[in-house]
Amino acid sequence: xYDVSLFVLKAFTRLxxxxxxxxxxxxxxxxxxxxxxxSAKRGVEFLKSVAEYYGKAGGHDSLTNVFKVTGGGDGRCIxxxxxxxxxxxxxxxxxxxxxxxxxxxxxxxxxxxTDSHPGTSVDLRVSYxxxxxxxxDVIVDATTLKVGKSLAFIDCVLRxxxxxxxxxxxxxxxxxxxxx
Numbered sequence: 001x002y003d004v005s006l007f008v009l010k011a012f013t014r015l016x017x018x019x020x021x022x023x024x025x026x027x028x029x030x031x032x033x034x035x036x037x038x039s040a041k042r043g044v045e046f047l048k049s050v051a052e053y054y055g056k057a058g059g060h061d062s063l064t065n066v067f068k069v070t071g072g073g074d075g076r077c078i079x080x081x082x083x084x085x086x087x088x089x090x091x092x093x094x095x096x097x098x099x100x101x102x103x104x105x106x107x108x109x110x111x112x113x114t115d116s117h118p119g120t121s122v123d124l125r126v127s128y129x130x131x132x133x134x135x136x137d138v139i140v141d142a143t144t145l146k147v148g149k150s151l152a153f154i155d156c157v158l159r160x161x162x163x164x165x166x167x168x169x170x171x172x173x174x175x176x177x178x179x180x
Contacts, residue, residue: 042113043073050109051079063098064105067140075144077110080161083136093131094138094167099158100126102140103170107154110142111174116152119174126170130160137161142171150177 047069055065066087071078081102089095103126112118132138142156155171 044069044071047072047077047079047109047113050112051105054105060101061105063101067102067106069109072110072142073113075110075114075147077106077113077142078140079106080137080139083132083134083138085134088134091131093133094136096126096128099128099168100124100170102158103142103156103168104172106140106142107156107170107172108174110144110154110156111147111152111176114144114147114152116144116147117176117178119152119176121172122151122175123173124170125172126168128168129166130168132158132160132167138167147176150175152176 051064051067051069054061055067056062066081066084067079068081069077069079083094087094087098104121104124108118137160139159139161140156141159142154145153145155147153152174153171154174155169157169158167159165160167
């Protein structure tokens with residue numbers, strides 16, 4: 001399992017090297033290799049390290065620094081965040097673009113907790129069902145439905161922690177057939 005997971009990590013790193021400094025990408029390899037050595041499964045600690053990396057990556061990815069992993073592994077990622085003023089639209093509710101970013105990232109984390117390559121988005125979808133306001137705690141739950149030879153399918157639900165109201169449902173299809 002470790003060898004396959006390391007291959008997935010290195011393939012992922014090759015995808016992000018053109019987007020940032022090479023040394024920064026190698027830091028990711030060292031940090032995640034540490035967690036892979038600690039556990040044969042890519043569970044909660046692995047997910048936490050990936051989420052932390054993205055939160056500190058800078059640029060658009062840094063929007064996800066508020067997301068904290070609370071559970072998951074084996075194709076699932078669960079976490080939460082507190083809606084801040086900077087996440088709101090002009091109407092004072094959680095911005096749809098922020099929700100889409102969370103869906104994109106958390107579904108990718110769920111996929112990365114399988115033996116799959118993290119992939120490239122083919123389709124990203126979000127259905128907005130109920131508003132969230134500043135100071136609402138939001139639970140995010142992403143589940144990998146299927147990983148095939150070329151495509152992976154992941155779903156995600158965002159709920160208010162206080163009463164379980166569904167804020168949004170989403171997911172994505174990812175291309176995962178990268179050659180070794």
